[in-house]
Amino acid sequence: MQLADDDKTPLERYLGSTIRELRQRHGLTIAQVSAQAGISRGMLSKIENAQTSTGLDVLNRIAQALGVSLSALFRNFDVPQGDAQLVKKGAGMEVVRKGTRRGHTYHLLAYDQGPRKLFEPFLITMDDASERFPVFEHPGTEFIHMLKGVIEYRHGQQTYILHPGDTLTFQGDIPHGPERLIKTPIQFLSIFVYPQTTPD
Template identity: 30%
Template sequence: MEIPELGISIRTRRHAINKTLVELATETGLTAGFISQLERNLTSPSITSLVVIAKALGVSIGDLIQQPAQLQPDTYRGQRQPYSVASGRVKYERLSTVFPGSQVHSVKFTMPAGYKSEMVSHEGDEMIYVLSGRVGYTVGKDNYVLNVGDSLHFDANIPHSIESLPHENQVAEVIWVGTVSLFDGPQQPEPAVQKHLLRGTEFF
């Protein structure tokens, strides 16, 4: 589902707005080395890092990658379409829709053992719930080890990263919920489901 040559798209946009690597790194909180590797398609960003990069470039995340549409309020196991960012190792499944007034976005992501994301910070809250495997989270100076059934909720303005720790399952599955905008919107749901969307945002 990703747009080919993500790195080229980022570099082209950066040049178009006359930003240097150092300037983009400063605005995003990512390192210039990481962005340089990303622009040369030598690495792939986490989805939240991509949101931060898109914002600094003055574009939406939808201008950089394609994500599955989710017009319905409900999703079902086996029917969601997995996708990745620039052929990265993490597989995402979109769980949330977007409608006027919605405030949270959610994805399920699956990480292979040994995966570790770059450090990133962004506005809003972030919360994860571990479905399988063993997960390490660094938030500022604090380190957390989370097992199945464990959760973590924190201020995403604090630099943070996630990793999949060695485990017999070989993969870690996590439900991620946050207030940073992962998906473009609002999207208009089909009339048949309009009545199910409540004012504000609720999870049951």
Template identity: 30%
Template sequence: MTRAAEATGVGAGVGARIRALREARGLSLSALAAQAGIGKGSLSELETGQRNPTLDTLYAVATPLGVPLAALLDDHDGAVVADDGVVATRVRVLREPGRTTEVYLLRLAAGVERSSPAHPAGVEEQLVVLSGSGQVEHGGRTVPVGPGDHVRFAADVPHTYRAGPDAPLEAVNVIVTPVTPG
């Protein structure tokens, strides 16, 4: 069992949500796997609950489905997903006409890097650093961050959060996803 599943127990529920979203969009298993850049067998195992999700896999699948990460996770505040030195705890999700706003408490262990693929067009992220230091890379820019710093950027490009080598980076991460008419 992956650390993501140990932290959340989300494997079967996530798989069912992915399958339902894929089918609602008329995507085949092969098409979604190709768009997400993961193996068809891996996606099949994820959908059937035989494989537990990692944060990287969830982001990879959410983007071609056109949904925020929250649409794949347990739908309650306090849900946790963790892997490879990264822990994201859902603080709040606000669904409004025209957008979904997700708020996470993000913790990266010292020296850990979290790279995210481009989100769908129009998605914006904000990071407010609570403790530690590091860097945020987006759109060809590298921005050093420390306690109290705020970074806001278009997240429809690949982006990376990196903790400094000496201490964990703790931050509030806000992701705003426009809702597209379906």
């Protein structure tokens, strides 16, 4: 059935472009795919251009001619648009936090999380073993994952020796912070997860 532009559905447009992309990716011509699928070249061209609708049997034969499953033709249909934020190595914004001095840097790895802050991921580097650190307190939960070096980290009355690969998770409103830098340089990932209030 020939479709007017107004009658074309998002699914027909998606299937047409997907079939064309797969055909071109495999270096196949319309003649080759149509012959394998047992349909005319004109029909395949119309399907690729969303100018006609077709049944599952024909789509299955086209999929086999392309060397994929029928489900592969629909795999990415109606998938939400991606909106990931990529921060390349070394491109995190350096931020200043209370008590940070020489040899102690925070790089913020994600920004702009809407009107309410959900989390903050930092890459923290320390290389001055003589530095003394303040005590930190903040709402929510903090997660630390050690990447390099060895540190003694305090949370409340307890201290923990952290080596590369170790993780520490704790409530941020209890006083915490580095107690002693045992082996520098030290680098760890610190993620603050903030509590979310539900609207009344």
